[in-house]
Amino acid sequence: MDYIDPHIHMVSRTTDDYATLARMGCVAMSEPAFWAGYDRGSVDGFRDYFRQLTETEPARAAQYGIQHFTWLCINAKEAENVSLSREVIAMIPEFLDKPNVLGIGEIGLNKNTKNEATIFLEHLDLAAKYGQSILIHTPHLEDKYQGTRMILDMLCDDQRLDPDRVLVDHVEEHTISEVLDRGFWGGMTLYPVTKCTPERAVDMIEQTGGERLLANSAGDWGPSKPTAVPDLIFEMRRRSLPESLIRKVVYDNPLEFFSKSKQFNFTPRG
Amino acid sequence: MTNERNGDAIVAESFLDVRAKLLEVAATLDRIDRACQSETLQEAAQSKRDLLGEATKILLSDAPNRAEQLQQLFSREYDADWREQFGFTAN
Secondary structure, three states: OOEEEOOOOHHHOOHHHHHHHHHHOEEEEEEEOOOOOOOOOOHHHHHHHHHHHHHHHHHHHHOOOOEEEEEEOOOHHHHHOHHHHHHHHHHHHHHOOOOOEEEEEEEEOOOOOHHHHHHHHHHHHHHHHHOOEEEEEOOOHHHHHHHHHHHHHHHHHOOOOOHHHEEEOOOOOOOHHHHHHOOOEEEEEEOOOOOEOHHHHHHHHHHHOOOOEEEEOOOOOOOOOOOHHHHHHHHHHHOOOOHHHHHHHHHHHHHHHHOOOOOOOOOOOO | OOOOOOHHHHHHHHHHHHHHHHHHHHHHHHHHHHHHOOOOOOHHHHHHHHHHHHHHHHHHOOOOOHHHHHHHHOOOOOOOOHHHHHOOOOO
16 A cells, blocks of 8 residues: 655665565655754754755655655754754744745654743744644653643644644654644654554554644654554555545545645655 | 454454463562562662552553553653753743
């Protein structure tokens, strides 16, 4: 089955992973900007990173027939450096017209601090001014519930933002309902230990019906599995769930959400 | 929406997996208790150990949303006054 991974950090993966993903049915992916494992020291560091996301990775993906899209931001971990964050936010518009840019992301909170919230709000303002879709990172573990609620508060405070153009990622059992009930899209991240297993994700699909729900691997430089979405497909088939529902979650929903970005120019496999 | 498998099928296919996970939990708690015979837990560790005890009570309940309850147990509480604490004002 063709599928789309809506959240995967390919800058951290080898070219062999592109080949494996293509063989598993991956036809498109989107790569949000994230933390590099260290705090970058200058706006030029981010400018180089955004060139990697908008030039290098699409070319690498295309070698395997995969269409690569991306989202730009400075992530929440580095938002504690407010002055650098503001320099990066001011520089992002240089890249918004690049052909694979879908919007602003993955913005959000990490430890739910005032600086993180300040920079999150300034990213929201950027998205609103430039009519961009938004992809959101929610915190991990004990900070997830409070952070997700704070993020939803800030999103709902800004009347310029359309919930239908916002994907709130890393939802789990205690956050999924509020995200979907408020009209946002929800992303389930299949990630060992700190997020969600394919089995639990399928439980959530069964309980919600899969409407406005996406699944991703978040494959990055940490312990993660870039082929986690095929694992989800396998688990859904194991439970005899309809092929139409599987396709909805791993293909149709990402297509529908991405299509709200003016630069999403996707060519289905013929 | 529910899948087409009935409860019997789910128990049959998941029994060994859940049995193994429960044994891991039991062995881990035993390991902690053995270590505590010579040295008591520090406050932070004791707090986490207490949470694990609370979690097992949730597992034994008949609630239909045990996974969600566990997530809530392991979460910080939402503070609706966070904007005021940060000096923010809602639009």
